[in-house]
Amino acid sequence: METNGLYFRPAGYTYLLEKFALAGMPNWHGSSVSTTGTNYSKIQDSFVDEVFRTQYWPGNKVGDHLEFALKYDGVNLGLLVRIFEHVPQEELTEYIKSKPIGKYARRIWFFYEFLTGKQLPIDDITSGNYVDALESNKYYTVQNGGKFQRYRIVNNLLGLKAAFCPIIRRTEKLAQLDSADLRKKCEDIVTKYPPELLRRALSYLYKKETKSSFEIEHIKPKASRTEKLITSLELAGKEDFCEKERLIELQNRIVDPRFKDSDYRISQNYVGQTAAYQKEVIHFICPKPDDLPNLMLGLIESHKRMKEGNVSPVIHAAAIAYGFVFLHPFEDGNGRIHRFLIHNILSLQGMVPRGLMFPVSAVMLKNPADYDASLESFSRPLLQLIDYRLGEMGQMTVENDTACWYQYMDMTAQAEALYEFIAKTIEEELVEELSFLANYDNTKKAIQDIIDMPDRLIDLFIQLCLQNNGSLSVRKRSAHFDFLTDEELSLMEQAVKKGYNRPD
Incomplete structure (x- = not known):
């Protein structure tokens, strides 16, 4: 060259x-x-x-x-x-035997047998120090992953062989976004507010997260489906949903009843849009249905391995939640479950302070280009590796073997993106919501000191004023608050402007 x-x-x-x-x-x-x-x-x-x-x-x-x-x-x-x-096995065997105690030769030997399931004609190593399969200063790894005496290798990979084993590198960006530091920032924020306000905030945050998760997919669900997702989110901090039966149960709760699945999908799925008659623009191709049972078993086992292996909560959540959406095991609801799993894992791993939740979907909704980029960093190059054909009715057939690209994903980009979303959730979204509620309480008390009227009307007054730069329009006053005197109205508007830092 x-x-x-x-x-x-x-x-x-x-x-x-x-x-x-x-x-x-x-x-x-x-x-x-x-x-x-x-x-x-x-x-x-x-x-x-x-x-x-x-x-x-x-x-x-x-x-x-x-x-x-x-x-x-x-x-x-x-x-x-x-x-x-x-x-050729002979060539690889000759190389490994030429460097019997070399750490890279042992790693290559281990990776070969780990990935292929084939055994090379080499005798077990009987002495010497153990080396890690992955260098822990360069990669996120599990602790106590297990020793393989044959190679004198410690298997600290995030997943299991022939199933699902993601790689996440310790980049400079990830080093700056430490999960312990993010949790401390969150704790410092919530200690500024009284417990009662936090309890009210939690209820609102569940609703906001649910609404945002549906909006990302441009779905307007019925109230019953919204309530079912809220109920599941309330359980996310107490129960582990990353099990086959629980995932199917969750899918059944949040999709239209006509599209419930009783098992993983059995048809080839893809994400695309129709550009013209019988012309589809393909954005993402999911694994073959025949590959799904093994891939999903690997994903769930990897989740358990990271849960027990002291892996950073955000790294754990990124690998499993993004892994889930890339595997796309159901016909419908995959995106919502993907975002749900972020909450489930962060809560189970102690990242989220008790009595709180992170409206991560709201941040994703506000930053669609960043969210799309986190998905496309895997989906775009993957398209170049898949041979497929589309039938007249849009049915897809994948014609080559693609399982390994889903089994062994480098999910560094997804981990970096999730850290950024969580940081923005804590530093911006959470602060904004808690401040809004605190301002509301102060404003409500100030209005009650002016006139004793029902909470429903106080809520309406504050809402209408905030929609109109702190003042009540003449039409809204005539329709809802014609009983107020001019002096009461002026004092109440001043209370709203002061409570929410709106200019006079």
């Missing part, structure tokens, strides 16, 4: 994908080696293209490029499993 007179040779994953003529989900880091001694990197949209100096060239053997990939390109399980399908 030549660029501006400089020559580069692909290395690591790039070399291996070219060697075996494979396509794959783009890795966050791509490598090449310069023949002229140049060393530099280019960063664009969170992807890094790095050029290494000549002395970094690993050679022409597959094992050496696998080691280079793990060192510099990172662990990408989806790419590894595809590459392992094409590497």
Whole structure:
């Protein structure tokens, strides 16, 4: 490869994908080696293209490029499993035996048998230190994941083999958004308000979250469906919903009764829109229905593994909630359950102070471009890897094997997005709602000191004034408050403006 007179040779994953003529989900880091001694990197949209100096060239053997990939390109399980399908066992065995105690050789050996289910003809290691499958300073991992004496490897991956095993890298952005710090910020906010106000706020936040979650999908549900989702949210802090039976039960509660599922879907599903007659614009293609039982079993087992493995609550919630929506196990309701699972996991993992909830969907609704980007960072490149055809009635048939792209997702982008949504929820949405209620209480008391009238009318007066820059219109006064004197009206309007910091 030549660029501006400089020559580069692909290395690591790039070399291996070219060697075996494979396509794959783009890795966050791509490598090449310069023949002229140049060393530099280019960063664009969170992807890094790095050029290494000549002395970094690993050679022409597959094992050496696998080691280079793990060192510099990172662990990408989806790419590894595809590459392992094409590497001759003899070549891989020879490489591993040539470096019997090397940490990268042992990791490659472990990943090969972990991902393929095949065993290489290599004797177990009988002595030496254990090394982690993932370096904990570079990746989010589980604690006490279990030791494999065969390779002397500690399996600290977030999921289980051949099922669902996401990867989330410890990026600079995630390092800045620490979950313990976010929880402390939340606690500092809520301690400023009396318990009674927080109890009232909780009821309102449940309604707001439910309304926002439906609005994201442009759905106007009947009151009964809204109440059912609110009831489920109230249970989110007490019960674990990430079990097959509970997920089906939840789906049945929040969708139109005509679209209830009794099991995972059995038809190929996709997200798209009709551009013209018999012409669909495809946005996302879901896993094949035959792959779903194993994928969902893996998702649920991964949830349990992270729950017991002391994983950061936000990382845990991102992996499972986004994993769920990408697997899309039901015909309807997947998006609402995806957002519900965020609450469920954050509450169970102690991220949310008792007696409170985060209206994350409201923040997603206010920041649609950011929410869409968090979904499209996976769905867009995935489309390039799926061969499909559409029937006359829009039925889709996926013609190639796609399971590995859903099994081994890099969910770093989704974790970063969720941290941002939660930070905005705590620092903006929560503050706004609690302040509004506190201002309402102060304004209500001030109005009661002016005139003793029913709460219903006080609520209406405040609402109408806020809709009209702090003043009551002549028409609204005539329709609802013709009993007020001019002096009472003026004092009440002043109370609203003062309570809500509206200009005179």
